[in-house]
Amino acid sequence: MWAHVGGETRRTNALDLRETDVSAASALRAVRDPGGWLGCPEPTAVYDVVGVLDGPREVGPAALAAAARSRGYDAPAAARLATVRAALAEPLPAVRGLRAARKRLAVASADIDVRRERVERLGGKVAALRAAGEMDDGVRDAHARAIAALTDAETERFAAAETYERRREEARAVRDERERRLRLADEERRLEREAAAALAAAIRPSYERAQRAVPEGPWRDVLALARVARVRAPLVVAGGPFERAARAAACLDAPVVLVTGGMPARV
Structure with missing residues (x-):
């Protein structure tokens, strides 16, 4: 990614903006709407779940399922689920006259x-x-x-x-x-429900390994989720345990933008 900050353009996968007035919300807007001061790949579906890391969070089956999908996992019922959704998306015939x-x-x-x-x-x-x-x-x-x-x-x-x-x-x-x-x-x-449970079960071993690879503490579960998910756009990290942006990018195995915490920002 690249960022135009402080009169210069930086190209990096570990951007530290904690000494600036850039908030988590403005960083998120820049990621979502490239063309301004930040250039990066377009966020994928899993970004809705892990795009902003702004505090400890419980990680449930739905979040694990989203991470599994980002890594190409497919639930056994995926084909039937797609068929059902297609049927529900068809317009309902109207009774006229x-x-x-x-x-x-x-x-x-x-x-x-x-x-x-x-x-x-x-x-x-x-x-x-x-x-x-x-x-x-x-x-x-x-x-x-x-x-x-x-x-x-x-x-x-x-x-x-x-x-x-x-x-x-x-x-x-x-x-x-x-x-x-x-x-x-x-x-x-x-x-x-069945698909989420199956996907969560499939990725859980990777998630548990990720838990051992991120810092201990209240942020551990959400950091492990971000590490195990496959993202393209940079993660916005507001606060957290990382002293250096490079350490955050390496730990999360993803590009990151570090901003000052204290203002929750949800995707």
């Missing part, structure tokens, strides 16, 4: 009732006129038009019923898909 289809069917059904009643009423008039030996062309034509209108209404109701049933099937399919995704979300959480 169910309410409109229900309303259309209700309107069509009501229209049939009205038109059937009109056909029956006019049919009664036609029958009565026929029985009396009389006939009114207006009544007969009105009856014929009513029958035709009833036929059209029945056709519309059939189409409305088909559309409504189709929309109901789509709604059921979406409900089934939501339930499936709830099960997948449960499976994702289970697989994540």
Whole structure:
């Protein structure tokens, strides 16, 4: 990495800024957003876990798993976990038009009732006129038009019923898909726990060796985690047990930027 500090440009993997006013937060911003006074490789995913060392920290399975991934370890369930995540990332189908289809069917059904009643009423008039030996062309034509209108209404109701049933099937399919995704979300959480446990177990021997290679004291666990992780961007060390930046870089097996402690800065 290189840093433009105090009017000069330094190229080093062990930068000591404890005699300057550079804080952990500003150093972190410089690492995250190169192009300013600090030039370095882009941080990888594990940087979220070990990028800033600003005090003692408990190291759990999730942190060990992140370190293991940085070193290329792969959990047994990784393929299935990727499949589950891909399925959960797919857009959920939307149900459109169910309410409109229900309303259309209700309107069509009501229209049939009205038109059937009109056909029956006019049919009664036609029958009565026929029985009396009389006939009114207006009544007969009105009856014929009513029958035709009833036929059209029945056709519309059939189409409305088909559309409504189709929309109901789509709604059921979406409900089934939501339930499936709830099960997948449960499976994702289970697989994540299993993957973290497997990765943590795989890297634990290396982590325990790293614990023996870093200074004793309250910082030991988090320093061991940083040592066992594979990072590209410089670690920001705020405080800690190191007197010299070169010693910190050698101990952590990574480039470092040392700043004055006392102001917590999380990644």
